[in-house]
Amino acid sequence: MAPAQPRAYAALRGPGPDEPEAPNPRRDDCMSSEERAARERLQRAVEILETLDGELTAIRAGLPVSEREDVMYAGEEDWDFPTEARSVIECVRADWIGPAIRDLRETATFGMSGNDAR
Numbered sequence: 001m002a003p004a005q006p007r008a009y010a011a012l013r014g015p016g017p018d019e020p021e022a023p024n025p026r027r028d029d030c031m032s033s034e035e036r037a038a039r040e041r042l043q044r045a046v047e048i049l050e051t052l053d054g055e056l057t058a059i060r061a062g063l064p065v066s067e068r069e070d071v072m073y074a075g076e077e078d079w080d081f082p083t084e085a086r087s088v089i090e091c092v093r094a095d096w097i098g099p100a101i102r103d104l105r106e107t108a109t110f111g112m113s114g115n116d117a118r
Contacts, residue, residue, distance in 0.1 A: 042108035046101055053097045060089040 031039075063082040071077045079087075 039108045042104050046104050046108065049097055049101045049104070053093060053101065056089045056093055060086050
C-alpha cells in the first residue's frame with residue numbers, strides 16, 4: 001500500500017477522475033464588475049489589433065514585389081519604397097502585432113477555463 005500523500009500535494013495535483021473540480025474564484029460568476037470591464041476592454045483591444053493586422057496585410061499585398069528585391073535584400077542596391085514597406089510591415093506584424101494579439105487575448109481570459117499557465 002502506497003503511503004498517503006500530504007494534503008498540500010493533493011491540492012497541487014488537482015482533482016482525480018472521480019473528484020469534482022475545486023471552485024475557481026476567477027471564473028465569470030465571481031468576477032468583479034471592474035475585472036469584467038477590463039477583460040471586455042482587452043478583448044476590444046485585441047479586435048482593434050486584429051483589424052490593424054488585416055489592414056497592414058492588405059497594404060502589403062497591394063504593393064508590387066520589386067524585380068530587384070533579391071539584389072536589394074543582398075545589400076547590393078538601395079531599397080525602393082515597396083520593398084521597404086513590405087519588409088517593415090512583415091516585421092511589425094511578426095514582432096509586435098502578432099505577439100500583442102496573442103498575449104492580450106491570453107490575458108483577457110486569464111484564470112478562466114484553465115487559462116492561467118504562467
